[in-house]
Amino acid sequence: MTQVSAEDMRYLAAAVRDAAAGTTRPALPDDGRAPTDDRLWKVLTEQIGTSGLLVPENEGGSGAGMAALAAVLEELSRTLAAVPVLSTSGMATVLLRVADLPEAGRFLERIANGARASVLWPNMSMPDLRSSMQLSTRSTVSGRFEIVLDGAQCELLLAVAQAEEGQVLVAIEGAADGVVRHMLPSLDLTRGLSMVELDDAQVTPVSSPGVNLTPGLDLALVNIAAEQVGIAANRLDAALDWVKQRVQFDRVIGSFQAVKHSLVDLYMETEMARSALDVAIDASDVFLARPNEQTASALTTAASLAKAICGDAAMRVSDESLHLFGGVGFTWEHDAHLYFRRAKTLEGLLGSPAVHRARLSASLMHRIR
Incomplete structure (x- = not known):
């Protein structure tokens, strides 16, 4: 993991602060479905490199560590920036970091290059990864997830599924057959929520059965x-x-x-x-x-x-x-x-x-x- 100096942390926080201040928050629609600031996302990922902060260097990131990512999230939350950094770097990336299969590195590289991702948590109101969703022998899953952060615009979704040997972390392409996403109204008018339904959606396992997630x-x-x-x-x-x-x-x-x-x-x-x-x-x-x-x-x-x-x-x-x-x-x-x-x-x-x-x-x- 790359050591980030206090001075570098201040520069990073200032860069994110300036980027967020330099964009106008998208208009909040009357239906409660939060917008996304695509311009700010592009600046954060392509110019500042926020998506690669927690991605190891050998997978295309900077390997800067949690302190750098936390500084970014704090600055973005100060302005309620409408970008999927929490769902992508704060959730999907960290789950991929504890996965043990080589495929996890491939998805981390995609995130470092700007792909948006989110996690289909088994229970959004509890810190619990136990899932009843079954992984079939054809590597497909079916299930319904009522609340997914930024789920409508993500290219990559992660979920926990139950295999014969134990639970595994799987990756799902957002545009894959069998993936249906619906935008939802949200209490938080600046962050998008979606319902995601999986119907025999093809998945890629990224962790071995039984790995501690x-x-x-x-x-x-x-x-x-x-x-x-x-x-x-x-x-x-x-x-x-x-x-x-x-x-x-x-x-x-x-x-x-x-x-x-x-x-x-x-x-x-x-x-x-x-x-x-x-x-x-x-x-x-x-x-x-x-x-x-x-x-x-x-x-x-x-x-x-x-x-x-x-x-x-x-x-x-x-x-x-x-x-x-x-x-x-x-x-x-x-x-x-x-x-x-x-x-x-x-x-x-x-x-x-x-x-x-x-x-x-x-x-x-x-x-x-």
């Missing part, structure tokens, strides 16, 4: 937490800017003691979330460098801790900052509701904070036995 799930949780930190940080910054400008009773409201106390609480929430994310990023990079049972166990603990703390922080800061904006914050014209929607969606994605606290407790008990 849980670290791939844990890495995805860390990437979700990075987005949640970006939401919290953006809402805190926006609230700070607002209370320095808004005047009531001939004073800026930021001078009121109650407002100061509220902002301090939100700052503490955000920094605690960032600390939990940093621990999870370190555990992720250690696992990717030395994948074994011990580093995988540590990753599970850190990932659930981050998902719980960052999920709470994103919701608390997006909610409380909305109130600090006053009446204008409750209007549709203001972006506050869009950030609240993203925070609420991420909160339940692959497990709520309560679910991950229970998972964290189970992981800690297992480690001390």
Whole structure:
């Protein structure tokens, strides 16, 4: 894994920030079906190389590690950028990184070259990879997935299927026969959701039966937490800017003691979330460098801790900052509701904070036995 210096990380974050700021968010349609910013995606993949950050160098990527990808996801979530980076790099790529067959490298190379991908998670509300979808002897699968992030525009889909010898990770071409995708309205108006139906769709196994895919799930949780930190940080910054400008009773409201106390609480929430994310990023990079049972166990603990703390922080800061904006914050014209929607969606994605606290407790008990 390539070592990325702190200075390089700052340059990367600045480049992504400038790219996101340089595009106009696509108009939000009335039917709730989120658009995609194709121009920004092209800049991110072709000029900045975000799709290859977690792809090893021998497969066409830069092998930069989780810290670099987390920085990208945080910056993009600050602007609610309508690009499938979380589904592609944050979910599909990390699952392919724990797959063990040579075919996984071929799909990683396609992602590094700009292909969009997503994951057909067996249960979007739980951190659980157990799947009832059967892999036939002809390497076809059938199943229905009610919620798939960015599923309508992805060239590549990943899923877990049950083979005779155990569960395997399989890759499915988005345009293959037997793959039907329907755009869905979403609570998060800036991120596309789809329903995907598979009817004897041809697949390519990318992992051996029984290979432990849980670290791939844990890495995805860390990437979700990075987005949640970006939401919290953006809402805190926006609230700070607002209370320095808004005047009531001939004073800026930021001078009121109650407002100061509220902002301090939100700052503490955000920094605690960032600390939990940093621990999870370190555990992720250690696992990717030395994948074994011990580093995988540590990753599970850190990932659930981050998902719980960052999920709470994103919701608390997006909610409380909305109130600090006053009446204008409750209007549709203001972006506050869009950030609240993203925070609420991420909160339940692959497990709520309560679910991950229970998972964290189970992981800690297992480690001390």
